[in-house]
Amino acid sequence: MCGRYVSASPPEELARYFAATPPEEDLPANYNVAPTSKVYVVRARDGHREIDSFRWGLVPFWAKDAKIGSKMINARSETVADKPAFRRAFRSRRCLVPADGFYEWKKVGAEVTALAEPSMKGVAKPHKQPFFIHRADGEPLAIAGLWERWYPKTPDGSDLPGAEPVETCTILTTSANATMAPIHDRMPALLPPAVWDEWLDPSSDADRLGRLLVPSPDHLLTFHPVSTLVNSVRNRGEELIAEVPTEQSTDIAEGV
Numbered sequence: 721m722c723g724r725y726v727s728a729s730p731p732e733e734l735a736r737y738f739a740a741t742p743p744e745e746d747l748p749a750n751y752n753v754a755p756t757s758k759v760y761v762v763r764a765r766d767g768h769r770e771i772d773s774f775r776w777g778l779v780p781f782w783a784k785d786a787k788i789g790s791k792m793i794n795a796r797s798e799t800v801a802d803k804p805a806f807r808r809a810f811r812s813r814r815c816l817v818p819a820d821g822f823y824e825w826k827k828v829g830a831e832v833t834a835l836a837e838p839s840m841k842g843v844a845k846p847h848k849q850p851f852f853i854h855r856a857d858g859e860p861l862a863i864a865g866l867w868e869r870w871y872p873k874t875p876d877g878s879d880l881p882g883a884e885p886v887e888t889c890t891i892l893t894t895s896a897n898a899t900m901a902p903i904h905d906r907m908p909a910l911l912p913p914a915v916w917d918e919w920l921d922p923s924s925d926a927d928r929l930g931r932l933l934v935p936s937p938d939h940l941l942t943f944h945p946v947s948t949l950v951n952s953v954r955n956r957g958e959e960l961i962a963e964v965p966t967e968q969s970t971d972i973a974e975g976v
Contacts, residue, residue, distance in 0.1 A: 722906075724752055724753060724823040725820075728958070734818050745773045751956055751958055757775070759773065761773075762818060762916075776793055778866060780805045797894045797930065801926060810929075822861070823851065827846050849948075852945075864933060869887050870886045894909040894935055897940075909934070911932060
């Protein structure tokens with residue numbers, strides 16, 4: 721699962737990196753993007769790439785209430801082609817979700833608690849240690865995503881006449897590679913530049929796209945422990961990705 725990530729690269733830099741038209745809306749840097757936040761996505765339109773801002777948490781076109789989107793922040797790559805909530809978007813509404821990294825949590829012992837949060841020294845119970853995972857070369861991540869357009873509904877379930885559509889997105893996940901496995905058994909499905917056009921092209925054969933949704937090479941990512949300040953969505957600053965001085969990080973990386 722991917723439930724929090726970092727979106728801090730300026731939109732003009734993302735536009736250059738993805739060779740896309742810049743977004744009309746500039747979103748503030750957010751080092752703790754949470755579900756239902758507005759996020760950047762890259763999609764294809766009229767033969768070129770453009771960056772738009774959508775709400776994170778896909779709302780299927782048939783949903784009666786947009787609140788369902790908070791439960792649709794991730795889609796499993798193994799079942800996305802068959803799940804009613806995602807299968808239509810998978811066929812023709814694919815996108816890339818740019819990210820500077822993402823967070824995952826791992827249950828660890830009280831020793832790490834004391835080291836990562838000195839104020840909690842002496843607390844003798846395990847806790848979940850957050851880790852910041854990012855590309856080792858510092859480049860942005862291109863996460864495979866889907867998007868959908870939803871119209872507010874009348875009580876009988878039909879589209880509300882004249883209502884503005886809501887555009888939403890979800891992140892695809894796959895099994896963890898060897899780097900991620902000590903922390904979590906899932907990871908975002910990351911796509912290299914060589915397959916971006918195929919993934920974004922609405923006419924691509926959806927039955928063949930599953931081969932792209934595989935764990936990334938083990939050397940691509942690195943990670944380090946960060947403060948539990950990231951646990952609160954109210955905290956969004958750059959300090960969240962700073963490494964905390966925990967002596968346990970090597971053991972965790974080795975799966976001990």
